[in-house]
Amino acid sequence: RIPVSTVNRLSLYLRVFGQIEAGGQATVASRELAALTGINPAQVRKDLAYFGQFGRRGVGYAVSGLKREIRCILGLERDYACAIIGMGHLGQALLMYKGLRDQGFKVVAAFDSDPDKIHWELEGVPVYDIAELKTVARELNVEIAILAVPGPAAQEVAEAVAEARIPAILNFAPVPLRPGPGVLLRQVDLAGELEALSYRLQKL
Amino acid sequence: RIPVSTVNRLSLYLRVFGQIEAGGQATVASRELAALTGINPAQVRKDLAYFGQFGRRGVGYAVSGLKREIRCILGLERDYACAIIGMGHLGQALLMYKGLRDQGFKVVAAFDSDPDKIHWELEGVPVYDIAELKTVARELNVEIAILAVPGPAAQEVAEAVAEARIPAILNFAPVPLRPGPGVLLRQVDLAGELEALSYRLQKL
Numbered sequence: 001r002i003p004v005s006t007v008n009r010l011s012l013y014l015r016v017f018g019q020i021e022a023g024g025q026a027t028v029a030s031r032e033l034a035a036l037t038g039i040n041p042a043q044v045r046k047d048l049a050y051f052g053q054f055g056r057r058g059v060g061y062a063v064s065g066l067k068r069e070i071r072c073i074l075g076l077e078r079d080y081a082c083a084i085i086g087m088g089h090l091g092q093a094l095l096m097y098k099g100l101r102d103q104g105f106k107v108v109a110a111f112d113s114d115p116d117k118i119h120w121e122l123e124g125v126p127v128y129d130i131a132e133l134k135t136v137a138r139e140l141n142v143e144i145a146i147l148a149v150p151g152p153a154a155q156e157v158a159e160a161v162a163e164a165r166i167p168a169i170l171n172f173a174p175v176p177l178r179p180g181p182g183v184l185l186r187q188v189d190l191a192g193e194l195e196a197l198s199y200r201l202q203k204l
Numbered sequence: 205r206i207p208v209s210t211v212n213r214l215s216l217y218l219r220v221f222g223q224i225e226a227g228g229q230a231t232v233a234s235r236e237l238a239a240l241t242g243i244n245p246a247q248v249r250k251d252l253a254y255f256g257q258f259g260r261r262g263v264g265y266a267v268s269g270l271k272r273e274i275r276c277i278l279g280l281e282r283d284y285a286c287a288i289i290g291m292g293h294l295g296q297a298l299l300m301y302k303g304l305r306d307q308g309f310k311v312v313a314a315f316d317s318d319p320d321k322i323h324w325e326l327e328g329v330p331v332y333d334i335a336e337l338k339t340v341a342r343e344l345n346v347e348i349a350i351l352a353v354p355g356p357a358a359q360e361v362a363e364a365v366a367e368a369r370i371p372a373i374l375n376f377a378p379v380p381l382r383p384g385p386g387v388l389l390r391q392v393d394l395a396g397e398l399e400a401l402s403y404r405l406q407k408l
């Protein structure tokens with residue numbers, strides 16, 4: 001099994017390999033990969049060794065082969081149907097974001113509890129009533145729910161996601177969620193990111 | 205020195221202490237704190253011991269004292285002036301977000317390169333031309349630049365931030381940045397969060 005910290009770095013390697021390939025370069029040395037990602041060269045070699053990939057001394061790693069292999073390990077060989085729950089400022093920005101679709105994460109439905117927003121259509125995606133989450137999610141085989149609802153509503157929405165048998169949540173609400181058995185959870189904590197900066201700013 | 209992983213967990217403890225205090229509870233045991241945050245109880249005790257805080261057996265930790273201490277350690281005893289660079293979908297959602305101001309991160313200016321957006325005013329915050337970043341940032345003593353510009357523009361904007369002597373960046377663009385010397389960097393990687401989910405979904 002690959003450690004979670006290595007998995008998180010794979011996304012970074014994937015982005016850098018994309019940039020290198022776009023620049024027309026076929027191989028890359030671990031030193032250069034380290035400089036581009038900010039990860040130390042020994043860690044780069046250790047991470048890539050998990051996948052049986054060994055840079056050839058003096059030549060480096062073959063970029064397009066490694067990129068394909070990392071995409072496969074991250075499960076990016078196919079698309080994932082996503083639903084955005086909460087069509088406020090953040091939910092709408094996420095829906096308009098073409099970068100998700102390019103990575104294979106296709107938003108197929110949006111949900112809200114506000115009657116003014118239900119029956120909207122944004123970027124070709126219909127906004128449904130949250131009460132219909134279970135039916136619509138089963139019909140469209142939604143695998144990832146992106147939560148962009150206010151903090152106080154988040155836990156109740158997470159339980160509705162589990163009830164609808166959606167297996168994964170990406171939560172933007174600033175509250176710790178208890179997602180329920182069998183539901184994978186990733187949390188984006190904007191305030192936490194800023195607090196990690198304020199911690200270091202006041203030490204300067 | 206406190207390890208970065210502990211610092212990242214402090215934000216989570218802070219949010220949970222806020223919820224506990226709002227519920228009228230004065231003390232909390234490490235077991236309960238573990239259940240609310242999803243962090244194992246031994247790690248909770250180890251983290252809080254860094255700050256000299258030891259739960260009293262049978263009583264637990266005093267919530268409001270710890271909350272104050274963590275706010276102090278994270279540098280939250282004062283406000284931080286922030287600037288959002290890039291007033292597209294995400295930049296506007298971030299500007300409308302009241303949660304930042306509540307945590308002490310006050311957006312004092314926004315910047316863009318699009319002539320149609322310069323001289324806008326959103327939520328009382330003026331949108332300036334990116335060419336004026338250095339003058340305006342010095343005048344308003346901006347300490348954190350939040351980058352919401354497209355990937356191809358991000359590195360050049362990061363260099364303008366260093367030139368304007370803004371000491372910290374929170375980057376949303378999906379490219380690894382090489383900020384100048386002396387600039388603190390935190391990266392939000394939305395695609396990376398989704399890839400961490402797809403990695404685990406395809407293993408189910």
Ligand SMILES: NC(=O)c1ccc[n+]([C@@H]2O[C@H](COP(=O)([O-])OP(=O)(O)OC[C@H]3O[C@@H](n4cnc5c(N)ncnc54)[C@H](O)[C@@H]3O)[C@@H](O)[C@H]2O)c1
Pocket residue numbers: 085086087088089090091111112113114117130147148149150151153157172173174190297298299300301303
């Ligand atoms: N706006 C940002 O930039 C930003 C950044 C980071 C985190 N967040 C977090 O993301 C969440 C959304 O923020 P926002 O600024 O878009 O808020 P918002 O108030 O603009 O939008 C929230 C939306 O959720 C809907 N909603 C409320 N309860 C619901 C329920 N039970 N089921 C379905 N929909 C429901 C509302 O009708 C509204 O449309 C918040 O938790 C916020 O803390 C926002």
Ligand SMILES: NC(=O)c1ccc[n+]([C@@H]2O[C@H](COP(=O)([O-])OP(=O)(O)OC[C@H]3O[C@@H](n4cnc5c(N)ncnc54)[C@H](O)[C@@H]3O)[C@@H](O)[C@H]2O)c1
Pocket residue numbers: 093094095096097099289290291292293294295315316317318321334351352353354355357361376377378394
């Ligand atoms: N929208 C989202 O939900 C979302 C989520 C995660 C990450 N991102 C990332 O955040 C960034 C912004 O996304 P978006 O959807 O808001 O894009 P957008 O195209 O709607 O907005 C980008 C804005 O940046 C401005 N800009 C371009 N070059 C600039 C420069 N040199 N200086 C100042 N301003 C400049 C543009 O004029 C535009 O207003 C992108 O890098 C995107 O990949 C977006």
